[in-house]
Amino acid sequence: MKETLILHFKPWLDMSTHRARILATAIVASLSVGLLSFAVNADALTDHAAISKPTAALKARPPSRFAELVHTIRRGEVLGAILPRYGVTDVQAVVAAGKPYADLTRIRAGKDLRLRFERDVPHPLSIAYALDEDRTLVIDLTTDPPTARVEEVEYETRLEVRRLTLTSSLWDAALSAGLRPGDVVRLAEIFQWELDFNTELRNGASFTIVSDDLYNDGDFTRPGAFYAVRLLNDDKEYTAFHYVSSDGTEGWYHPDGSASKKPFLRSPLEFARVTSSYNPKRYHPILKTRRPHLGTDFGAPTGTPVRAVGDGVVVIAGRSGGHGNRVKIDHAGPYATSYSHLSKVKVKNGQRVRQGDVIGLVGSTGLSTGPHLHYEVTVNGNHTDAMKVKFPTSEPLPASELAAFAQVRDRWMPVLDGTAPLPVPNDGLVDGQDALADGD
Ligand SMILES: [Zn+2]
Incomplete structure (x- = not known):
């Protein structure tokens, strides 16, 4: 039997977390899964040994009674063929236990089963299967029938500043x-009210991003929350x-406390190209x-989602002469789209x-030469050039929020400017801005 299995050994106490994986080889011989030949992956062992924190102390511990075996699912393999090889006879019971969380009859090739x-x-004793990056389904086989639970990955977070410049x-x-x-x-999305990334970003444009980075077992996984961007x-x-305001609403704000979000989007299509202007x-x-031509035309394939540019009430939804299938929305104030x-x-x-909200899909109904969106804006019932209309800007943060917001801004502004290093976690937080507290 040709298997490449990686054995990860952990002390019992560490089993519940995904941190500080401790590996030992001593137990291999004593494992009574005699049918299998284990190839211990030396690279993986060194790798993980390097990140387990108190190395000297761990070496002194006795070998663990427990071992984890990783089976990478191959194309076409099903649970009913895999599990019996590892001593699990009632595969149906495993599938039934997992049912509320995942359909284990449709496991995906390339993913791991951790036994x-x-x-x-x-x-x-248990079988673990990753549902996504952050959640793992664990089937406990020590109960009868087996039971299932979902474990969340516990990430460590570290603050990070990224600077990137567009070249290509x-x-x-x-x-x-x-x-x-x-x-x-x-x-x-942060900048969607200010500029269109598809058409307005220039070569040489540069971003500075302050974020959490998420680490699992000491390995960088992906960026987490964004805190400040330039x-x-x-x-x-x-x-x-x-x-995050005191009432829990989250948003992005300019240095003066005005919201980056505006009551109207710049375009009803996410990826828009104007093919015919208001004329x-x-x-x-x-x-x-x-x-x-009392509107703006955007070229886009049939089926492209069309978004309401602002909150409002639908006043037309359906056939409307040369407009074909049409949606009209009445917005607050004098605006309609x-x-x-x-x-x-x-x-x-x-x-x-x-x-x-997606209100419809691009098509070519009515008086139309091909798939496109004809988009109109009226102010007090008068047609206006949608690309030039001065929509109202956002409400700024209320005065009661400004002091707390200023603390957040003043924390990150020097980091964006490159004049100060990242702040040390846990050094006096503003209520509701607990981002830094997660840096444990
Ligand atoms: Zn048109």
């Missing part, structure tokens, strides 16, 4: 700085701080007459919508 053994016991693409710069695609989306683009500087004197391509030629309408007349 915990006790010396002289011929079957595992934002993705390249971000990935080489240890960010993930999801982090780029987070950045784009973008320098085209000679413009954008700085924002994450702040009250346009020559219409289909009607072949001079006919005003309209979205035409949709392939699908996802809201109903009279429905309340929030900024960012």
